[in-house]
Amino acid sequence: MIKIPASPSVRRLPSYLHIIRQAHIDGYEYISGTIIAQELQLEPIQVRKDLAITGIVGKPKRGYPVVALISAIEHFLGWDNKNKAIIVGAGNLATALTGYSEFEFHGLEFVCAFDTDPEKIGKKIHGVPIYSMASIKTQVKKLNAAIAIITVPSQFAQETADMVVETGIKAIWNFTNVKLTLPKGVVSQREDLTSGYAMLSVKMIFDKEKRVLE
Amino acid sequence: MIKIPASPSVRRLPSYLHIIRQAHIDGYEYISGTIIAQELQLEPIQVRKDLAITGIVGKPKRGYPVVALISAIEHFLGWDNKNKAIIVGAGNLATALTGYSEFEFHGLEFVCAFDTDPEKIGKKIHGVPIYSMASIKTQVKKLNAAIAIITVPSQFAQETADMVVETGIKAIWNFTNVKLTLPKGVVSQREDLTSGYAMLSVKMIFDKEKRVLE
Numbered sequence: 001m002i003k004i005p006a007s008p009s010v011r012r013l014p015s016y017l018h019i020i021r022q023a024h025i026d027g028y029e030y031i032s033g034t035i036i037a038q039e040l041q042l043e044p045i046q047v048r049k050d051l052a053i054t055g056i057v058g059k060p061k062r063g064y065p066v067v068a069l070i071s072a073i074e075h076f077l078g079w080d081n082k083n084k085a086i087i088v089g090a091g092n093l094a095t096a097l098t099g100y101s102e103f104e105f106h107g108l109e110f111v112c113a114f115d116t117d118p119e120k121i122g123k124k125i126h127g128v129p130i131y132s133m134a135s136i137k138t139q140v141k142k143l144n145a146a147i148a149i150i151t152v153p154s155q156f157a158q159e160t161a162d163m164v165v166e167t168g169i170k171a172i173w174n175f176t177n178v179k180l181t182l183p184k185g186v187v188s189q190r191e192d193l194t195s196g197y198a199m200l201s202v203k204m205i206f207d208k209e210k211r212v213l214e
Numbered sequence: 215m216i217k218i219p220a221s222p223s224v225r226r227l228p229s230y231l232h233i234i235r236q237a238h239i240d241g242y243e244y245i246s247g248t249i250i251a252q253e254l255q256l257e258p259i260q261v262r263k264d265l266a267i268t269g270i271v272g273k274p275k276r277g278y279p280v281v282a283l284i285s286a287i288e289h290f291l292g293w294d295n296k297n298k299a300i301i302v303g304a305g306n307l308a309t310a311l312t313g314y315s316e317f318e319f320h321g322l323e324f325v326c327a328f329d330t331d332p333e334k335i336g337k338k339i340h341g342v343p344i345y346s347m348a349s350i351k352t353q354v355k356k357l358n359a360a361i362a363i364i365t366v367p368s369q370f371a372q373e374t375a376d377m378v379v380e381t382g383i384k385a386i387w388n389f390t391n392v393k394l395t396l397p398k399g400v401v402s403q404r405e406d407l408t409s410g411y412a413m414l415s416v417k418m419i420f421d422k423e424k425r426v427l428e
Contacts, residue, residue, distance in 0.1 A: 008222055010416050014408035018391070040393070077415045092313060096306035102391050102408055147414070171418045173410065177232070177316050179253070187421045189414035191407070194228035194316055196387065200361070200403035201291045202224050204385045207401045 009050040010077075014106065015040055016051065017073050021105075024066045032063035079107040084145045085173075088160050089152035090115040090130045093175055097149065098126040111143045133163070140167040149173045223264040224291075228320065229254055230265065231287050235319075238280045246277035293321040298359045299387075302374050303366035304329040304344045307389055311363065312340040325357045347377070354381040363387045 019039050023031045033051070037044040048058065051069070054076040058064045074080040087094045090113040097103070098110050113130045115121060121132045131139055139145075148164040150157060150172060157178035164172060165186055172188040174180055182188055233253050237245045247265070251258040262272065265283070268290040272278045288294045301308045304327040311317070312324050327344045329335060335346045345353055353359075362378040364371060364386060371392035378386060379400055386402040388394055396402055 007413060010412050011406075011409040014406065014412050076419075077412055078419045079415065083415070092306050092310040096310050097407070099306060100407060103411070106408055106411060108411060146418075170421070171414055173414050185421070187414065187417040189410055189417060191410045192225075192228065193311070193314060193405070194320055195225040196403055196405045197317070197320060197322060198224050198228050198291055199221060200385055200387050200401065201293065201297070202219070203401040203403060204360075205290075205292045207384070207399070 009053055012040070012042075012050050013054070013073055013077060016047075017070065017079075017106075020064075020066055020069050020073070024070060028066055030059075030063045031066055031069070033058055035063070074107075077106075082107045082109050083147055084109050084111045084143060085147035085149055086111060086136070086140060086143070086145045086169075087113040087128070087149045087151060088133075088136070088164060089113075089150065089156075090117075090120050090125060091151060093151040094149075095125045097151070098128045108147075110149075111145055112139055114139075136163060137167045140169060145169060147171045147173060149175065151175045154178050219267045223267055226254070226256075226264050227268070227287055227291060230261070231284065231293075231320075234278075234280055234283050234287070238284060242280055244273075244277045245280050245283070247272055249277070288321075291320075296321045296323050297361055298323050298325045298357060299361035299363055300325060300350070300354060300357070300359045300383075301327040301342070301363045301365060302347075302350070302378060303327075303364065303370075304331075304334050304339060305365060307365040308363075309339045311365070312342045322361075324363075325359055326353055328353075350377060351381050354383060359383060361385045361387060363389065365389045368392050 016036060019036055020031055033047045034044045037047045051064065054072040056064060056069055056072040071080070085108055087097065087110060094113055110128045113125060113128050114133050114136050115130055116133045120130050123130050146169065148169045148171070150160055150164070152160045154176040157174070157176035158180060161172060161180045161182060165183060170186050172180065172182065172186065174188050174190045177192065179190065180188055230250060233250055234245055247261045248258045251261045265278065268286040270278060270283055270286040285294070299322055301311065301324060308327050324342045327339060327342050328347050328350050329344050330347045334344050337344050360383065362383045364374055364378065366374045368390040371388070371390035372394060375386060375394045375396060379397060384400050386394065386396065386400065388402050388404045391406065393404065394402055
């Protein structure tokens with residue numbers, strides 16, 4: 001079994017990509033790990049470790065070759081190929097996601113959305129057409145979608161996932177608070193907004209205590 | 215300086231809380247670390263380490279006392295007190311966040327939203343009133359808000375953060391893709407949706423390679 005690299009390292013790759021692409025636009029050929037570290041308020045050793053998972057190493061004094069580093073990160077993440085995604089549940093979160101321009105730079109293309117609400121079917125969100133849930137299997141085949149983004153209310157999460165699995169899709173990005181039961185061979189990533197809130201909360205407490213102690 | 219606990223551990227606490235609260239509802243007095251680990255597909259040793267940061271240790275054979283563990287996690291996160299939050303930028307993401315019922319279980323209360331669009335001002339999103347940006351300082355004082363959630367388009371992120379800092383708010387939850395420059399004493403947490411997409415992408419690739427190699 002191949003071990004997937006540590007998730008905090010993978011989670012940081014898009015931020016690296018963002019900075020390195022900007023360096024490329026600004027005409028730099030090399031970028032140092034120290035500069036990237038400063039930009040993201042990380043330790044330089046951490047940056048070097050994170051970037052090493054993509055298979056690229058920096059040159060002493062010069063740093064990383066910008067173009068090669070962009071390719072290495074994109075290839076590691078599979079973002080050098082377009083990923084076609086459907087969104088199941090055409091609510092506010094779906095509208096927010098389709099309007100989030102960052103994704104298109106990362107090869108994520110929203111091909112269509114699905115909903116059960118007759119008021120929504122036939123309409124578009126940020127140019128993405130909304131189809132009836134009944135047509136999901138046909139549309140997924142036709143559009144060759146690889147990812148399903150589930151943004152339905154949590155009580156419909158599992159049955160929605162079951163329908164998605166039925167279409168043959170092998171990757172689910174789950175925005176509900178339900179831990180999905182999925183067959184082997186289907187990968188999933190749960191996006192838990194309360195995790196970020198937990199981080200902020202802890203920072204608030206520790207910052208207050210630090211000031212009291214100083 | 216106090217060291218903030220490792221972020222992956224903090225990020226997992228809401229999931230623990232979710233499971234342990236359910237155990238409480240189901241009438242359990244104790245819950246074992248192994249059960250929690252199974253539920254979240256983690257190693258039991260990881261669960262014990264994560265929960266240790268809240269200051270509570272399990273009893274051999276019995277596990278963790280459910281009620282005390284809920285209190286310990288909530289207290290560690292500061293979720294035993296209500297956190298009043300304002301949302302700056304009353305768009306689709308704001309609508310999605312205010313409609314996300316999980317937050318109220320974690321003591322997060324959205325007191326109002328702000329926008330510059332005259333069409334939106336005076337309206338409500340999921341019961342949360344939208345005020346004019348011009349009134350932010352007055353409203354924050356009046357409502358005693360502690361957190362600002364920034365959901366404006368990225369090009370307005372820094373100027374919005376500056377306005378938020380002006381109100382005296384010390385905690386910013388940043389949903390833009392901009393790394394904010396903030397004065398000392400103001401903490402922030404950036405929510406980067408591309409991080410989750412990176413995780414899903416890597417899982418897709420590794421799952422495919424694993425199957426090829428087997």
